Amino acid sequence: MIIDHPLLGPRDAAEFVYKGDASLIHRPDWQADDAAAAFHEYGYLRDNPAGLHRELWFHEQGDRSWLVVTRDTTTHEITKVELARDVARTEGRSK
Amino acid sequence: MRYSGFAVLKEALTGHRGWGPAWRDASPQNAYDFVIIGGGGHGLATAYYLAKEFRQSRIAVLEKGWIGGGNVGRNTTIIRSNYLLDGNQPFYEFSLKLWEGLEQELNYNAMVSQRGILNLIHTDAQRDAFIRRGNAMILNGADAELLSTEQIKQRYPFLNTENARFPIKGGLAQHRGGTVRHDAVAWGYARAADQQGVDIIQNCEVTGFRIENGTCIGVETSRGFIGAKKVAACVAGSSSRLMAKAEMRLPIESHVLQAFVSEGLKPLLPGVITFGAGHFYCSQSDKGGLVFGGDLDGYNSYAQRGNLPVVEDVCEGGMAIFPNLGRARLLRMWGGIMDMSMDGSPIIDRTHINGLYFNGGWCYGGFKATPASGFAYAHLLATDTPHPTATAYGFDRFATGHMIDEKGQGNQPNLH
Ligand SMILES: Cc1cc2nc3c(=O)[nH]c(=O)nc-3n(C[C@H](O)[C@H](O)[C@H](O)COP(=O)(O)OP(=O)(O)OC[C@H]3O[C@@H](n4cnc5c(N)ncnc54)[C@H](O)[C@@H]3O)c2cc1C
Numbered sequence: 001m002i003i004d005h006p007l008l009g010p011r012d013a014a015e016f017v018y019k020g021d022a023s024l025i026h027r028p029d030w031q032a033d034d035a036a037a038a039f040h041e042y043g044y045l046r047d048n049p050a051g052l053h054r055e056l057w058f059h060e061q062g063d064r065s066w067l068v069v070t071r072d073t074t075t076h077e078i079t080k081v082e083l084a085r086d087v088a089r090t091e092g093r094s095k
Numbered sequence: 096m097r098y099s100g101f102a103v104l105k106e107a108l109t110g111h112r113g114w115g116p117a118w119r120d121a122s123p124q125n126a127y128d129f130v131i132i133g134g135g136g137h138g139l140a141t142a143y144y145l146a147k148e149f150r151q152s153r154i155a156v157l158e159k160g161w162i163g164g165g166n167v168g169r170n171t172t173i174i175r176s177n178y179l180l181d182g183n184q185p186f187y188e189f190s191l192k193l194w195e196g197l198e199q200e201l202n203y204n205a206m207v208s209q210r211g212i213l214n215l216i217h218t219d220a221q222r223d224a225f226i227r228r229g230n231a232m233i234l235n236g237a238d239a240e241l242l243s244t245e246q247i248k249q250r251y252p253f254l255n256t257e258n259a260r261f262p263i264k265g266g267l268a269q270h271r272g273g274t275v276r277h278d279a280v281a282w283g284y285a286r287a288a289d290q291q292g293v294d295i296i297q298n299c300e301v302t303g304f305r306i307e308n309g310t311c312i313g314v315e316t317s318r319g320f321i322g323a324k325k326v327a328a329c330v331a332g333s334s335s336r337l338m339a340k341a342e343m344r345l346p347i348e349s350h351v352l353q354a355f356v357s358e359g360l361k362p363l364l365p366g367v368i369t370f371g372a373g374h375f376y377c378s379q380s381d382k383g384g385l386v387f388g389g390d391l392d393g394y395n396s397y398a399q400r401g402n403l404p405v406v407e408d409v410c411e412g413g414m415a416i417f418p419n420l421g422r423a424r425l426l427r428m429w430g431g432i433m434d435m436s437m438d439g440s441p442i443i444d445r446t447h448i449n450g451l452y453f454n455g456g457w458c459y460g461g462f463k464a465t466p467a468s469g470f471a472y473a474h475l476l477a478t479d480t481p482h483p484t485a486t487a488y489g490f491d492r493f494a495t496g497h498m499i500d501e502k503g504q505g506n507q508p509n510l511h
Contacts, residue, residue: 012404013402013404018393018394020348020509021395040494043437043506044346044493045344045346046344046346047335047339048335048345048347048348049336050336050349050397053395055394071394073395073396073398074397074398075398076398076402
């Protein structure tokens with residue numbers, strides 16, 4: 001698999017480490033009343049779709065950036081690669 | 096008909112005209128007491144024990160393809176009970192005991208072969224960990240023996256004990272572990288379940304659940320609605336997809352695991368060897384092929400095929416300890432999709448929906464569990480209480496913090 005890194009261009013997926021579902025960007029508020037339930041869901045429950053999946057890849061053997069990769073889990077086709085930082089910002093996180 | 100040496104002889108002399116089909120090709124009835132979704136090893140074993148041990152009537156197994164076409168027919172066939180943790184060890188030992196009596200029980204030759212399994216040791220820390228594991232096994236009634244490098248050299252003279260990075264410093268052996276002919280497990284359970292009156296319905300895909308007021312009353316299938324008092328999901332790598340139809344999210348990711356087989360060779364490897372530090376394991380099939388595997392590809396996948404970096408990684412791991420593997424040609428390789436659970440251990444539990452039960456999350460170790468999984472799931476379905484060896488396999492362990500994390504990898508399913 002080739003991941004088209006937004007800054008570095010196409011790289012072999014073997015340079016990256018897979019870190020799981022991109023929903024992990026959204027860590028729940030630990031002070032909320034429902035924090036225990038929210039962290040159970042965040043830590044353990046997954047949609048795990050057959051089809052398009054947004055997921056985190058860490059460029060460990062490269063520039064050590066985190067990417068959000070949109071990939072089809074039935075074909076391994078990658079349709080979108082974004083910097084995780086940009087995704088977090090557009091989805092409302094400040095840092 | 097009962098299989099026996101006499102029957103084989105009689106058929107041999109009369110032109111093999113007397114063998115009938117091993118199970119009926121049943122058509123779905125309108126309703127059952129128990130509908131089991133998934134005709135893999137676990138689903139068929141569940142149906143068999145439910146009918147035989149718990150004397151429940153009107154049972155159907157619904158399989159979307161053909162029975163034995165899933166992971167039960169794709170795995171590397173290793174059975175063992177060399178686990179460490181309390182939640183696991185008694186369960187896998189129970190399973191190994193059921194394997195030991197399986198062929199007599201089912202009247203079917205599943206080629207259960209207790210050729211032994213050897214986990215190699217490469218560091219002092221690993222030796223300490225394996226001694227602890229061996230003690231846990233013995234305390235739970237299993238067998239375990241610590242072997243020295245010399246003993247290993249005698250049995251496996253071709254292993255590279257002097258590898259610079261991973262010298263072999265000993266091993267933990269379980270002589271009762273071994274391999275089983277995987278397809279025969281599905282066929283044997285199917286035949287025995289059929290003889291107990293279970294309907295095995297192939298080419299019947301479950302496409303949805305009918306749930307009314309929080310109770311599941313049956314399933315929608317490609318062959319129409321089938322009513323059921325209790326519905327038991329048991330679909331291995333398809334768990335998330337199936338349970339999403341009941342609006343459940345599971346502590347599971349689906350990953351692909353590849354396996355490999357070489358050309359047929361003369362007898363070389365008497366038992367199963369595992370090289371945990373590099374992640375490679377290998378046995379020799381009765382046809383002579385070296386059957387081996389290693390790590391997951393490591394990212395969510397439903398593709399049922401693997402990618403090349405892992406092929407390279409597994410073969411490198413193999414060559415590191417088993418150099419003459421490089422002289423054998425690779426015959427074929429394949430991949431299977433598995434439920435990787437968040438702590439690496441399975442789930443056998445009721446769901447929050449009345450009448451709907453779940454069995455899954457077997458990761459890449461579920462084949463050895465087939466008999467105990469079937470027995471424990473049947474116990475749960477029949478009595479609504481978990482089997483004594485499977486009490487730890489609940490959904491709530493993730494919420495309460497009682498994970499059964501054999502490998503200590505946390506909630507990273509691709510590392511288990
Ligand atoms: C390459 C590989 C090597 C492995 N090696 C080992 C090993 O050495 N030792 C070990 O212990 N374990 C091993 N495993 C794991 C083991 O194979 C599985 O954990 C176990 O077989 C899963 O249970 P099963 O046999 O019931 O699954 P399956 O045989 O996959 O049964 C599930 C069935 O459900 C059916 N199904 C799915 N969705 C539906 C639906 N909607 N409606 C109806 N039917 C449906 C599928 O068609 C399938 O037949 C390995 C797995 C792989 C992939």
